[in-house]
Amino acid sequence: MGSNSDSDGSHISATPPRDSKPPPNSMQILLSSYKARSKARVRVSASSRPNPFLQSQLNSIRLAPKPKSRTKLKVKTKTTIESSEENVESKPSCSENINVESNTWCSSSLSNLSGFSVPIRGPYDRNPEAALPDSIEGIVSANFCSKTTHFSKIRRTYSIPEATGDESEVRSAPIQQNEIRSDDKAEGLERFGESATRNGGGSKLEPQPLKRPKCANDGNFVRLNINGYGNKFKFKNKRGCASKRYGDRRSRWRGKGKFRKEGKAEGEDGLLDEDGLVSETSLAKTVKGRSKCNEELIEQAVLACREEPSDGNLKKLLKLTHGYDSFREGQLEAIKQVIDGKSTMLVLPTGAGKSLCYQLPALILPGLTLVISPLVALMVDQLRQLPPVIPGGLLCSSQTSEENSATVQQLLEGVIKVLFVSPERFLNADFISIIGATPLISLVVVDEAHCLSEWSHNFRPSYLRLRASLLQTKLKVECFLAMTATATSRTLHAIMCALDIPLQNLIQTTQIRENLQLSVTLSGNRQVHFLIIPYLLTLMNSPPFAEVQSIIIYCKFQSEADTLAKYLCDKSISAKSYHGGFSAKERNCTQELFCSNKIRVVVATVAFGMGLDKTDVGAVIHYSLPESLEEYVQEIGRAGRDGRLAYCHLFIDDGTYFKLRNFCYSDGVDEHVVNKFLSHVFGDGVNSDGKVHSIVKESASRKFDIKEEVMLTMLTYLELGEVQYLRLLPQQSVTCTLNFHKTSPDLLARTNVVVSQILRCESKTLQGAYVFDIPTVANSVGISAVDLSNQLRNLKFKGEITYELKDPAFCYLIVKGPEDFCSLVADVTRWLLQVENCKVRKLNIMFNAATFASKECDRSNGCSDTLHTQCLQSRILDYFGRDDGDNYDFPNKMGQSSPFLRADIKVFLQSNSHVKFSPRAVARIMHGLPSPAFPSSTWFNTHFWGRYSQIDFPLVMEAATVELMNFTGKHHGYQ
Numbered sequence: 001m002g003s004n005s006d007s008d009g010s011h012i013s014a015t016p017p018r019d020s021k022p023p024p025n026s027m028q029i030l031l032s033s034y035k036a037r038s039k040a041r042v043r044v045s046a047s048s049r050p051n052p053f054l055q056s057q058l059n060s061i062r063l064a065p066k067p068k069s070r071t072k073l074k075v076k077t078k079t080t081i082e083s084s085e086e087n088v089e090s091k092p093s094c095s096e097n098i099n100v101e102s103n104t105w106c107s108s109s110l111s112n113l114s115g116f117s118v119p120i121r122g123p124y125d126r127n128p129e130a131a132l133p134d135s136i137e138g139i140v141s142a143n144f145c146s147k148t149t150h151f152s153k154i155r156r157t158y159s160i161p162e163a164t165g166d167e168s169e170v171r172s173a174p175i176q177q178n179e180i181r182s183d184d185k186a187e188g189l190e191r192f193g194e195s196a197t198r199n200g201g202g203s204k205l206e207p208q209p210l211k212r213p214k215c216a217n218d219g220n221f222v223r224l225n226i227n228g229y230g231n232k233f234k235f236k237n238k239r240g241c242a243s244k245r246y247g248d249r250r251s252r253w254r255g256k257g258k259f260r261k262e263g264k265a266e267g268e269d270g271l272l273d274e275d276g277l278v279s280e281t282s283l284a285k286t287v288k289g290r291s292k293c294n295e296e297l298i299e300q301a302v303l304a305c306r307e308e309p310s311d312g313n314l315k316k317l318l319k320l321t322h323g324y325d326s327f328r329e330g331q332l333e334a335i336k337q338v339i340d341g342k343s344t345m346l347v348l349p350t351g352a353g354k355s356l357c358y359q360l361p362a363l364i365l366p367g368l369t370l371v372i373s374p375l376v377a378l379m380v381d382q383l384r385q386l387p388p389v390i391p392g393g394l395l396c397s398s399q400t401s402e403e404n405s406a407t408v409q410q411l412l413e414g415v416i417k418v419l420f421v422s423p424e425r426f427l428n429a430d431f432i433s434i435i436g437a438t439p440l441i442s443l444v445v446v447d448e449a450h451c452l453s454e455w456s457h458n459f460r461p462s463y464l465r466l467r468a469s470l471l472q473t474k475l476k477v478e479c480f481l482a483m484t485a486t487a488t489s490r491t492l493h494a495i496m497c498a499l500d501i502p503l504q505n506l507i508q509t510t511q512i513r514e515n516l517q518l519s520v521t522l523s524g525n526r527q528v529h530f531l532i533i534p535y536l537l538t539l540m541n542s543p544p545f546a547e548v549q550s551i552i553i554y555c556k557f558q559s560e561a562d563t564l565a566k567y568l569c570d571k572s573i574s575a576k577s578y579h580g581g582f583s584a585k586e587r588n589c590t591q592e593l594f595c596s597n598k599i600r601v602v603v604a605t606v607a608f609g610m611g612l613d614k615t616d617v618g619a620v621i622h623y624s625l626p627e628s629l630e631e632y633v634q635e636i637g638r639a640g641r642d643g644r645l646a647y648c649h650l651f652i653d654d655g656t657y658f659k660l661r662n663f664c665y666s667d668g669v670d671e672h673v674v675n676k677f678l679s680h681v682f683g684d685g686v687n688s689d690g691k692v693h694s695i696v697k698e699s700a701s702r703k704f705d706i707k708e709e710v711m712l713t714m715l716t717y718l719e720l721g722e723v724q725y726l727r728l729l730p731q732q733s734v735t736c737t738l739n740f741h742k743t744s745p746d747l748l749a750r751t752n753v754v755v756s757q758i759l760r761c762e763s764k765t766l767q768g769a770y771v772f773d774i775p776t777v778a779n780s781v782g783i784s785a786v787d788l789s790n791q792l793r794n795l796k797f798k799g800e801i802t803y804e805l806k807d808p809a810f811c812y813l814i815v816k817g818p819e820d821f822c823s824l825v826a827d828v829t830r831w832l833l834q835v836e837n838c839k840v841r842k843l844n845i846m847f848n849a850a851t852f853a854s855k856e857c858d859r860s861n862g863c864s865d866t867l868h869t870q871c872l873q874s875r876i877l878d879y880f881g882r883d884d885g886d887n888y889d890f891p892n893k894m895g896q897s898s899p900f901l902r903a904d905i906k907v908f909l910q911s912n913s914h915v916k917f918s919p920r921a922v923a924r925i926m927h928g929l930p931s932p933a934f935p936s937s938t939w940f941n942t943h944f945w946g947r948y949s950q951i952d953f954p955l956v957m958e959a960a961t962v963e964l965m966n967f968t969g970k971h972h973g974y975q
C-alpha cells in the first residue's frame with residue numbers, strides 16, 4: 001500500500017506517518033490496521049444513534065434487519081481489545097523524527113493511543129525559537145492525540161429489505177456492516193497476497209487500474225464506448241443477449257456516437273484560460289498506456305454489473321476503473337440503490353468519496369448522467385477527477401461559444417457520459433431544449449444539495465429550481481442522487497421533498513470524520529490584531545502543527561487573510577492568501593502552489609476549498625469563527641482526507657461573533673420595502689399578455705435598498721412558491737446603444753421589423769446612436785428578448801450595425817397577478833425573516849458550541865483543557881441530528897441596551913436631515929453594515945458608523961423607529 005492510499009476502504013488508514021522510517025513489517029501493520037478498524041466499527045455500531053426527527057417519521061417503515069448474532073459482535077470487541085496494544089506497538093516510532101519538544105507530545109501520544117487507529121503525521125521543520133505565550137502553552141505542549149478520538153456514527157440506511165439475491169444484501173444495512181467487517185479481514189489478507197504476487201512477479205496477469213489524474217489539468221475525454229450503442233456495448237449480456245435489466249431504457253437511447261477504442265488526444269494538456277479555468281477542449285487528453293486488455297476487462301466488468309450488480313461485480317469494476325480495493329462506508333449502498341433506479345439522498349462526510357457514487361453508476365447506466373454543481377471551479381475539479389474511462393464535459397458561462405457548441409455536439413452524439421452544469425443553466429431555455437433532446441438521461445446528481453434549502457448555511461435561490469416535477473417533465477429523468485456532507489434534519493427534509501426522495505432511500509453516515517482532532521481557544525480582543533497573531537504563530541511553531549506540511553488558515557475577511565499571509569511570510573513560513581479579491585487565475589495559481597507543496601500555508605476566506613482534493617492537508621486553523629456548524633464541518637473536512645490524524649484549531653473571540661451576528665442582518669428587508677418591490681414587479685399589469693418584464697439590477701437595488709441576491713431570492717419565491725406568479729427568464733443586459741453603419745436606418749426599417757420597431761419605440765438618439773430598452777422592443781415586435789438579441793447579432797455580423805449592451809437585469813413573464821396583494825407581501829416578509837433568524841440561530845449554535853468546549857465542558861468525556869474533540873463532536877452530532885428549527889436555549893450575548901443609543905440616533909438624524917432613512921438603514925449604519933443605498937464608501941466616515949455594533953440589531957432598529965417617528969413627527973413618515 002502506498003503511503004497515500006485510502007484503499008483500505010475506511011477513513012482510518014494503516015499508512016505510516018509521512019517522512020518517518022519505514023515500518024518494520026508490513027504484515028504487522030496490515031493486521032493492526034485491520035484490528036484497529038474492527039475496533040472502530042464495533043464502537044460505531046455500539047453507539048449508533050438514529051436521527052429523532054426522521055426516526056419519528058420512519059416508525060411505520062420496516063427497518064433493516066438487526067445484526068444476526070450478538071456473539072459476532074462480542075468476538076469483535078475482544079479482537080479489538082487485543083489489537084489495541086498491538087496497534088500501538090506496530091505504530092512506527094515517531095520520536096526518532098522529532099526533536100525534544102515533540103518528544104513530549106509523541107511519548108504521551110503513544111501512551112494515549114491505545115485503540116487509536118489513525119496514523120499520525122510526520123514531522124515538519126519548525127522554528128525552535130518560538131516561545132509559547134502563557135494562554136496557549138497548554139495547547140501546544142500537551143498532546144493532540146486523544147484516547148477516544150472515535151465517536152459514534154449515525155448509520156442510517158433506511159431501506160425495505162427485499163427477498164431477492166444481492167439486493168437484499170444492500171438493504172440489510174446492519175448485517176451488511178457486519179459482513180463488511182468480516183470481509184475486511186479476508187480482504188486485507190487477500191490484498192496482501194495480491195501485492196505479494198505482483199511484487200514477486202507471479203505469473204497471474206493482474207489487470208492494471210487506470211490512473212486517476214490528480215491535481216493535474218488532464219481530463220477524461222477517453223473514447224471508451226460505454227454508452228451502450230457502439231460496436232462493443234450493445235447492452236448485451238455475456239451470452240450475447242440484450243440485457244434484461246436495461247431493456248426498456250435502451251429503446252429510448254438512439255445515440256450515434258462512434259466507438260473509439262484507442263483513446264486519442266483531443267487536445268493538449270490542460271491549459272488555464274484567462275479566468276484560470278481549464279477550458280474544456282484543453283481538458284481533452286489521451287490516457288496513455290491503457291492497454292486493450294484493460295479496456296476489454298472494464299467493458300466486461302461493466303456488462304457484468306449491468307447484468308448483475310452484485311457486490312463482487314461492483315468491487316471488480318471499482319478496482320479496474322479507480323484502482324481501489326474496496327468501497328468506503330455508504331458507497332456500495334448508494335451505488336446499488338442508484339443503479340436500481342431509486343432516487344437517493346446521500347450524506348457522507350467531506351472527503352468520504354461521494355463522487356464515486358455517481359461515477360460508477362454513470363459507467364454502468366445507459367445514457368447520460370447530469371451533475372449539477374454550484375461552482376465552476378468545483379465542476380472543473382470534478383471533471384478532472386473522473387476516471388479516464390468516463391468521458392465527461394461541462395457547460396458553463398465562461399466557455400467560448402465554440403467550446404460550448406463542441407460540448408453540445410458531443411452531448412447529442414452521446415459521447416459524453418457525465419455532464420457538469422450549474423443550477424443557473426436551468427433558467428436557460430436553450431439549455432433545456434438541448435438537454436431535453438439528449439436521447440437518455442439516466443441520472444441527475446445534485447451535488448452540494450444543501451444549497452437547495454433556504455434552511456441550509458449556503459442557500460442558492462437557483463437551486464430552488466431543481467424540483468423533481470420540473471426535472472421529470474423537462475428531462476424525463478426519474479432517478480435523482482442528492483449529495484451533501486452537511487445537512488441538518490430540516491435541510492434534509494427540504495431536499496428530499498423537493499426531489500421526491502423517499503425516506504427509506506436516505507443513506508447517511510456521521511457528518512464528520514474521526515481522524516480530526518479538534519481544539520478551541522478563546523483569543524481575547526481581536527480589535528487589536530497583534531494580540532491574536534502571536535498566538536497563531538506559536539501554535540504553528542509548536543507540535544503537532546509544526547510537523548504538518550500543509551495547513552489551511554480560514555479567516556472571515558479578505559484584509560485579514562492578506563495581513564496574516566504577509567505576517568507568516570515575514571516569519572519564514574511560506575504562505576499565500578486566497579480570497580474573492582483575487583482574479584480566478586491568481587486563485588488558481590495559489591491553489592496549484594499549495595497542491596504541489598510549494599507553499600505550506602494558504603490563508604483563505606470561505607472562497608477556498610470547495611472541490612479541493614489535496615489529501616494531505618494536515619491541519620485547518622480557524623483564525624475566525626465560522627458562521628455555522630455546517631461551515632465549520634465543511635472546512636475542517638479539508639484536513640486529513642488521507643485518513644491520517646489531522647489537527648483543527650479554532651480561535652474564538654466575542655468581537656468576531658458580534659461582527660458576524662451583525663452580518664446576519666445585512667440582507668433583511670422590511671415589509672414596506674417588500675411592498676414597494678412587489679408593486680414594481682407586478683406593475684399595473686395583472687394581465688401582461690406574455691410580455692417580458694425586466695428589473696435592472698443595479699438601479700433597483702439602490703432604489704429599494706435591497707441586495708441583488710435578495711431580489712433574486714424574492715423573484716424565485718414568486719416563481720417557485722406555492723403559487724406560480726411569474727416565470728423567470730435568463731438574465732440579460734437590457735439597455736442597448738446602437739449605431740447604423742451601412743444602410744440608412746429608414747431604408748433598413750422597410751425590410752427589417754426589428755429595426756422599424758427600434759425607430760418607432762421611444763428610442764432616443766444620443767450623438768447619432770439609438771438607445772432603447774430590449775424588452776420594450778421585443779414586446780412590441782412580439783418576440784422574446786433572446787430572439788431579439790439574436791437578430792441584432794445577425795445584423796452586426798452583416799456589418800449593418802454595432803451596438804453595446806448595458807444594465808444587467810432580471811427578466812420575467814407574469815403568469816398570474818396576486819389575488820390578495822397584502823397577504824402576499826406579508827408571506828414574503830415572513831419568509832425572509834425566518835431565513836434571517838435561521839442564520840442568527842446557526843451562528844449562535846456555532847459560537848455556543850465553541851465557547852462550551854473551551855470554557856464550560858467538565859472534561860469528563862475525554863476532553864482536556866487543550867483538546868475538545870469529544871465535546872465538539874457531540875455538539876455537531878446533536879446539531880445534525882436535530883431539526884435546526886428546534887429551540888436552542890442560550891443566553892443572548894449581545895448588549896441589550898445603551899443609555900446613549902437614542903440620543904445618538906437623534907443627533908445622527910438631525911445632522912443628515914436631507915436623507916430619507918428607514919429604521920433598518922439607521923440600524924445598519926449604527927452597526928457598520930453597508931447596504932446598496934447606504935454604501936460604506938459614503939457612510940464609513942460618519943461618526944456613528946458601527947458605533948453600536950455590540951447592541952442587538954433588533955433593539956437598535958426599535959430605537960431608530962421611535963426616533964424617526966419623533967423626527968418626522970408622523971407615523972412612517974420616514975418612508
Ligand SMILES: Nc1ncnc2c1ncn2[C@@H]1O[C@H](COP(=O)(O)OP(=O)(O)OP(=O)(O)O)[C@@H](O)[C@H]1O
Binds near residue numbers: 325331349355
Ligand atoms: N473506495 C475508495 N477507496 C479509496 N479512496 C477513495 C474511495 N472512494 C473515494 N476515494 C478517494 O477519496 C477522495 C475524496 O473523494 P471525493 O472527492 O469524492 O469526496 P467527497 O465526499 O465528494 O468530498 P467533498 O464533500 O469534500 O467534495 C478522492 O481522492 C477519491 O479518489
